[in-house]
Amino acid sequence: MINTKFLFLLTEHGRYSELKYASCVARRIAEQIKAMGHEVIMIERPSPQDANDAVKRYKPDVIWWVGHGNPTTTTLENVRVWIKAPDYNTDILSDTIACALSCLTGRYLGKYVVESKGCMAYLGYTEEFWFPWCNDPKYFNCACSGENPYGVREELWEKIVECAHEANLYFVLGLAKGMNVEQATKYSLRRFDYWISYFESVRPKDDEERSVIKTVIWILKSNKDATVLYEKKPAPVRAPELKMAVGIPMALVALGSLVSYLGARGGD
16 A cells, blocks of 8 residues: 555543553554555544544545444444444445454444445454453553563563554554555464464463463464454456457457454443
8 A cells, every 4th residue: 555544543541541552552553654654643532523533534544443342333432432333423434444453343343334334344353352451550551561460571561461452453554565455464363373373482480470371372362263354345347248340350358356352341
């Protein structure tokens, strides 16, 4: 994708401050994409109206957001409903590629907006999206931090707390690198595999760290298996019907067509 507009909706507060775990990773990926020459818009702690205004103003090609969800609904800051199928704000994703870090929206919402509302592609999750976090005021929920209350080594914890979100964001990063949506989805899935292999290779320092690592591996495998992509398929191009001129043989050429879960209670 060349000269593409990427919109990041950086929510932080859902039921606690659990959504900042994904948003702080998204800021880093957004800066990478900006450095690649793309236009990047970041909206902090967006309400549904903030998000709608940004979409209408900037007309982004790609939209990423994190929020709680269920099969028909996705939310933004303070768990306020942003989109709900079949008829609440579902047109807002028209002509965009959507990456929804939002539980369960891959079951119905993503498919619906692609098939019925003009969304070009939608990457989402058919199950709850899980991620490690710590609801500990001392560490401000330890989002994108090496600090944690679990006795895990700080340099390891930072990877633990970011890995699931980063793997999701590799879909957006892949688009920025010029991949199509199918290639970008595989790029995201490979990043899940990378982190699974990484944590499987870690030698825990004690039983507590071993338990955390086993949990993270389960989280990554679960999120990977729940990943789903819907994409709008163009109508096949039909070859024009040609009449034969007398005495002049003609050939017909067939034309081809060109493609915590959300940590707290994200499935509620």
